Amino acid sequence: MKISSNFDSGNIEVINADDPAHIRLRIPYDAGDEFMQWFHFRLNGAKDQDCTIIIEDLDKSAYPSGWEYYRACASYDRETWFRVDTDFDGEEMTIRHTPQLDTVWFAYFAPYTRERHHDLIAKCQLHPRVRHEVLGETLDGEDMDLLVVGDDYADDRLKLWAIARQHPGETMAEWWMEGFLTRLLDDHDPVSRELLQRAVFYVVPNMNPDGSRRGHLRTNAAGANLNREWAAPSLERSPEVYWVEKKMREIGLDFCLDVHGDEGLPYNFIAGADAIPDCPQRLIDLREAFEANLRRVSPDFQSEHGYPPKAAGEANLTYASTHIQNTFQALTMTLEMPFKDTVDTPDYFQGWSPERSQKLGASCLDAIWGILPDIKG
Secondary structure, X not given: OEEEOOOOOOEOEEEEOOOHHHEEEEOOOOOOOOOOOOOEXXXXXXXXXXXXXXXXXXXXXXXXXXXXXXXXXXXXXXXXXXXXXXXXXXXXXXXXXXXXXXXXXXXXXXXXXXXXXXXXXXXXXXXXXXEEEEEEEOOOOOEEEEEEEOOOOOOOOEEEEEEEOOOOOOOHHHHHHHHHHHHXXXXXXXXXXXXXXXXXXXXXXXXXXXXXXXXXXXXXXXXXXXXXXXXXXXXXXXXXXXXXXXXXXXXXXXXXXXXXXXXXXXXXXEEEOOOOOOOOHHHHHHHHHHHHHHHHHOOOEOOOOOOOOOOOXXXXXXXHHHHHHHHHOOEEEEEEEEOOOOXXXXXXXXXXXHHHHHHHHHXXXXXXXXXXXXXXX
């Protein structure tokens, strides 16, 4: 029997793997030694054996409450990911599974590999209305990919941005991107067709390539939490934010959606930037209209549960959503999806999944279409 993680986004430390019934593991910290939560490993040689896998020290993880009612993801083919029996006692998480095949992969959420990312870029650029641009490089020398969708030579087009995966372990965000882009590039979809008559989309499918490949939950190669770097990004610490924010200032921005995952809350929800200094009521009304539109088209989305609102003027302007909305006075929101399952619309086999993330990405185009006439104000 062997447990390994020396592959794209792999992350685990083996303490003991001599007995399938008593496997003990630990999750290494991200660079910066602050965050520990993402795991991704492969178990080989335990076919038809009852495996008990204990992951230690999760009371020291970034979000201990995230393990409550959580069920780990597993796959035999790395395409279909299903949930397995999982318990958490406040310190240790126990995964129980009897593999049906020689090799099974386990992960915190279904991984979105760098290879799949490159396939997404390649597929999208085949469309005649797509231009692929490299904004710069990360600390590990990875390219920062931008997809420009639409006729960006036309000055009258709205400039709509979507960015994802500032926190690399939140892989559901790039699955969301795949669904979003697939529908946007469907020439037979009437909503996508009309959106591209009026707007240009600037899309960054993965804001944190280094952390994604390294198997981090929240940080880049320097240990920086990119969603705390927007007030003063630097090439030395946060080049990913530096390049994207620079491009936003160069071409302008009328709308932005920053896509994430939440470890603890079993809901899809929006975190707005209403608490920026002197936030115009127009932007608050526009956010509420977007949420209402998304609720109508997707029963997986709701607005009742989410982060507690902050008082007016108390926003942390180092976050992407608050910095962007404050800088451009344009509607900017954070979309959160769960690592667990949705309480209101559960799926016992897969929980919240890549497929459901893709569907929500596609539905967000309907929500954008519904507010498009009011985005400029």
